Amino acid sequence: MSFLKKTGKVMADVIPGMGKFTYDNDTGKIFVTSGTGVVGFRVALSLLEAGHKDVRVGVWKGDRQGMDKSFGDNVAEKLEQMGAEVIEFNWANESDYAFALQGVKTVFCTLPHIEGWADVFPTFLKTCKTQKNVEHFVKLSFLRPTHDFKGVAQIARMYRDNVPFVAFHGTCDDLLEHAKSDSRISYTILCTSHIMSAPLLIQGKGLREDHKYISASYGMGVNYVSPNDVTDAAVVVLLNQKPHRNKVYNITGAGPTRDSEIVELLSRRYGSPIEHVQLGFHEYKADVKKRGLPEWMIRDAASMERMKAHGLDEHKSSYTKDYFEITGHQPESFEGYLDNTSCMRPGLTFP
DSSP states (O other): OOHHHHHTOOOOOOOOOBTTBOOOSOOOEEEESOTTSHHHHHHHHHHHHTTOOOEEEEEOOSOOTTSOTTHHHHHHHHHHHHTOEEEEOOTTOTTHHHHHTTTEEEEEEOOOOOTTHHHHHHHHHHHHHHHOOOOEEEEEEEOOOOSSOHHHHHHHHHHHHHOHHHHHHHHHHHHHHTGGGSSSOEEEEEEESEETHHHHHHHTHHHHTSOEEEEOSTTOOBOEEOHHHHHHHHHHHHHSOGGGTTEEEEEOOSSOBOHHHHHHHHHHHHTSOOEEEEOOHHHHHHHHHHTTOOHHHHHHHHHHHHHHTTTGGGSGGGOOSHHHHHHSSOOOOHHHHHHOOTTSOTTOSOO
């Protein structure tokens, strides 16, 4: 259930007017790029629950490693039942972009971890500019340096220097921030720390079937943020755009969570002991490789794990108040995320 529905909060009016462009007081049609994604599905569902019925959702129905072939169809059916317009959307197919953006005023963009990801966003953003009807673009990203939180800025720079996918996100953010100079597109960038679903997804078959949780964080606490919190923040900035135009937010959790704590929570949640296998960096990278993942994904997963082991998230300066400032409530705990099954994607036990 979305934050807006739980609190009974209604959609705020969007007041027109900013800079040299005039904006309608209507959010208009919202296109959610990745309806099968952890956050994309939740955002689409929450928008519909909040009463915004003009929602178009892109769904890719191709094969996914470790998932039933009917997964994409199940997601599409659920969203259509709620009133969404669901279309097939493949990031790797540039010809899908223009059709997906027809009549769209607002875009919510989550970039999937796919081969060739470095090419897709610049082309998609260019199409948004060409279409001319897109006026606001909300993008999900990784932590980004800002002036407000120096500790977060330090961490964001280190991740951008050491994790290729984070560096790519940073480049995309730069492009989006400059879009207003040659188009009518304003932006809101929601940068997050480690999303709670990520370690569960990367564990894959080992967690689902072998009941093993493998990490190389050396017992360090990690700044995990709930995808439900990211969704709540996204829905607020999508439906009440004016206060959040051309702003960057860093959404973090409440404090560090260790992998050993996650293992304990998973064991209790699923009623079966989960073994915590702690490896060194090179052993971890070799283990990820054995899972059959492509080299580019192995590189990013291993780089992320190495950054966790630095212990940067142990410091209080690693956490912001941006989520509270946007939504007015406190971050969800890892336990709360696991218990909150009502908004999980259909057909998946976890995440």
